Amino acid sequence: MDELNKNLKQAVLDAIKKDGVKMRPRWHFLLLAILTATGALILLLTLVYLFSLVVFFLHQNGTWFAPSFGMRGWFDLLRGIPIYLLLLLAVFAIVLDTLVRRYSFGYRRPLLTSLGAIVAVVFIGGFAVAHTSLHHALDFQARHGHLPPPLGMWYGHHRAPPGDVYRGVIVASTTYGFMIALDDDGGTSTVIITPQTRLPFGADFSPGDTLIIVGDDMGTDTVRAFGIREIDPE
Numbered sequence: 001m002d003e004l005n006k007n008l009k010q011a012v013l014d015a016i017k018k019d020g021v022k023m024r025p026r027w028h029f030l031l032l033a034i035l036t037a038t039g040a041l042i043l044l045l046t047l048v049y050l051f052s053l054v055v056f057f058l059h060q061n062g063t064w065f066a067p068s069f070g071m072r073g074w075f076d077l078l079r080g081i082p083i084y085l086l087l088l089l090a091v092f093a094i095v096l097d098t099l100v101r102r103y104s105f106g107y108r109r110p111l112l113t114s115l116g117a118i119v120a121v122v123f124i125g126g127f128a129v130a131h132t133s134l135h136h137a138l139d140f141q142a143r144h145g146h147l148p149p150p151l152g153m154w155y156g157h158h159r160a161p162p163g164d165v166y167r168g169v170i171v172a173s174t175t176y177g178f179m180i181a182l183d184d185d186g187g188t189s190t191v192i193i194t195p196q197t198r199l200p201f202g203a204d205f206s207p208g209d210t211l212i213i214v215g216d217d218m219g220t221d222t223v224r225a226f227g228i229r230e231i232d233p234e
Contacts, residue, residue, distance in 0.1 A: 036099055043096040047089060051126030054085050056135040061160060062167035062212040068200045069214050069227030076214060079162045093118055166213040166223060170205060190222045198227035
């Protein structure tokens, strides 16, 4: 066995000499590790930012609150997620997982485990960032043309909710419901409440309240409400 090990060692040394393989200094691997860790951190922060941006958009157009009305609301929530941000999240998550698995604490774990850990961090961090003033400040800058692309495009477009989701403020009561001033285009719509309308948080509505309505367009700026709930104005 000792003779075999000796011969193997000599064969490796001979191969190194023959092919001109050079030993790399320790600082080379240290620098590579630092660059990899820095890249992974930047990707993680980017993921947190993108997810918080999705949450911000859904809050702004009201789609975030639609699941209060059941399966139809959940479907509206899924339809309201900007597809390009969803694709970016998926791509960055895969790249980040690839970088993390280069380290000993990552490559020994199953793919789903490491991806699950990344998703958990992104969700928690994204929700935390979404509840700060960051996106409101950037949105304000975008509205005044002070943000470069792609940030200016992200905050200035793709904010409209699905066609059956409405967000607005009650301006007057009517016989069968009320009239709201819509947030998205500044117009008004008459909302009709029926016995089938879902009111998960009650029906104590009054002028000045900010509402989310999921309903069916009946023409002539009239909406038959499938569900209504009040939200806090932002």
